[in-house]
Amino acid sequence: MDISGKIRSAAQLCRAVLNKGRQQTTEDITDRGERITPDYRNWGYYAHLSIYSFCGAFVAGARVLDAGCGAGYGCSSLMGSGAKSVVGVDISEKAVRFASSRYAAPGLSFRVMDLCRPDQAVPDSWDVVFCNIGEHLPDVEAFLDFCRRSLSPQGMLLLAVPALATPGILEGNMRNPYHITHLPPKGWLTKLGRYFDSVQGFRHWVAPEWLEPNGIPGGMELSPEETRIRETDFRFIPATPDELNVEAYNIGLVSVSRQPRPAVLEPAGDESAFPEDWDVEAMKQRVAASRA
Numbered sequence: 001m002d003i004s005g006k007i008r009s010a011a012q013l014c015r016a017v018l019n020k021g022r023q024q025t026t027e028d029i030t031d032r033g034e035r036i037t038p039d040y041r042n043w044g045y046y047a048h049l050s051i052y053s054f055c056g057a058f059v060a061g062a063r064v065l066d067a068g069c070g071a072g073y074g075c076s077s078l079m080g081s082g083a084k085s086v087v088g089v090d091i092s093e094k095a096v097r098f099a100s101s102r103y104a105a106p107g108l109s110f111r112v113m114d115l116c117r118p119d120q121a122v123p124d125s126w127d128v129v130f131c132n133i134g135e136h137l138p139d140v141e142a143f144l145d146f147c148r149r150s151l152s153p154q155g156m157l158l159l160a161v162p163a164l165a166t167p168g169i170l171e172g173n174m175r176n177p178y179h180i181t182h183l184p185p186k187g188w189l190t191k192l193g194r195y196f197d198s199v200q201g202f203r204h205w206v207a208p209e210w211l212e213p214n215g216i217p218g219g220m221e222l223s224p225e226e227t228r229i230r231e232t233d234f235r236f237i238p239a240t241p242d243e244l245n246v247e248a249y250n251i252g253l254v255s256v257s258r259q260p261r262p263a264v265l266e267p268a269g270d271e272s273a274f275p276e277d278w279d280v281e282a283m284k285q286r287v288a289a290s291r292a
Contacts, residue, residue, distance in 0.1 A: 029071055029098050034178045038073040038102070042227050043220045047251055048132065049077060050234035051204065054254065055130050055158045056081030065089065065126045065150070067115050067143070068133035072099025078130070079108050089113035116142045127155050134161040134188070135179040144195045148260040156258045157196065160204070161188055163253040165246055170274065171283045175290065185244035185253045187271040194265040196257035201244050202236040204251040215249060 030037050036048045052074040060082035066075045069088030072095075078086045085107040090096050091114050100110045115131075116139040129147050137143050147157045163185050164170045173179045183191070185201060192199045205217075210233055212218045219229055236254055244253055274280055 029094065031092075031178070034176075035070045035092075035095065036073075037071050041224045043217075043222065043229055045224075046227070046229050046231050047204075047234060049073070050231040051132055051158075051160050051254060052077040052130070053081075053231045053234075054202075054236050055128070058156060058158070058256075059083040059128050062127035063125070064128045064130065067129055067131040067147075068136065069099060069110065070095050070133075072103045072110060074130070074132075075099065075108060075110070076103045076105070079105055083107070083128075085109075087111060089115070091115070115146065125152055125155075126150055127152050129155070129157045131157065132160040134159050135173065135181050137181055140181055140183075140191065144191070145264060148195045148264065151260045153260070154258070155260060156256060157192070158254070158256055159188070159192070160252050160254045163203075163244060163247065163250040164274075165244070165250060166248045167278045167283070169248065170278065170280070171287070174283055174287045177291075183272050184274055185247075186241040187273070188253060189241045189244070189255060190269075191267075191271045192255055192257045194267065195261055197259035197261055199255060199257045201239055201241060202254040202256070203239050203244060203247055204254050205235050205237060205249065206251075207233050207235055 029035060030040075036045055038045070056078060059078055061084050064078050064083045064086045066078065066086060066088040069075050069090050070092075072088055075086045075088040086109075088096075088099055088108075088110045090099075090110075090112065093112050096110045096112050103110075116137055129151060131143075131147075134140065134143075144157075151157065161183075162169070162173050162179070164173060164182060165185060170182060173182060189199055189201050206229070210217055210219070210229060217229075219227060222228075234251075239247065244250070
């Protein structure tokens with residue numbers, strides 16, 4: 001759905017803001033804007049923090065793994081929501097150093113870990129796994145199997161990923177070199193259903209009072225000093241896989257998966273398939289040409 005000549009959807013605009021780093025910190029912690037920093041609390045920071053706030057409703061007394069913890073502010077948020085313990089893991093050594101230097105509390109720790117390497121898995125059992133970096137994972141199956149095996153029988157995985165609901169959103173994500181896994185919302189939810197007995201998808205959006213007349217969230221380009229939106233101003237709206245597959249006005253797909261299966265189900269079809277009329281191959285060629 002076109003919104004202007006440059007922005008094809010509200011979701012693209014949201015993702016652009018989420019990934020926009022205007023301030024660097026120690027060791028360039030943002031990695032050119034891909035990693036959110038607590039030192040730049042703009043609209044994107046609060047959008048990310050709202051997902052942790054949503055997860056906070058499930059963590060009271062729980063052992064939590066933040067898989068891809070980045071700068072660590074989310075781990076601190078989960079501890080504040082009543083988690084018994086939180087372990088933040090990230091493949092980036094500089095991110096783990098940054099998080100460890102900023103956040104210290106009983107029950108909170110940080111480790112370097114490759115989420116797609118089962119041999120590097122931390123030897124613990126978790127009640128909740130939080131992951132906001134699914135699009136960064138080169139081997140989603142290995143990560144989901146790690147979660148299935150590591151979670152307690154009634155454990156849950158909260159996963160947030162871009163909602164690739166239009167060709168424009170897909171191509172925009174393909175142009176991001178850090179985004180290496182591209183699945184439609186229904187594909188993500190179908191895949192999760194092979195590892196978990198219960199899966200629910202949510203649309204991540206803002207409260208109605210934060211919408212402009214054109215339906216786009218307001219204030220996304222404001223500086224931190226000007227930003228008034230907070231994590232409590234975002235909404236998580238349950239929706240079916242088919243609804244999420246076409247909802248362009250969506251910051252991202254958030255899913256809650258419960259009850260790990262004793263064995264992984266075989267795929268029933270191509271979970272990564274997009275509609276044929278999207279011409280994904282042409283997108284790949286354009287992206288490759290732009291990088292060359």
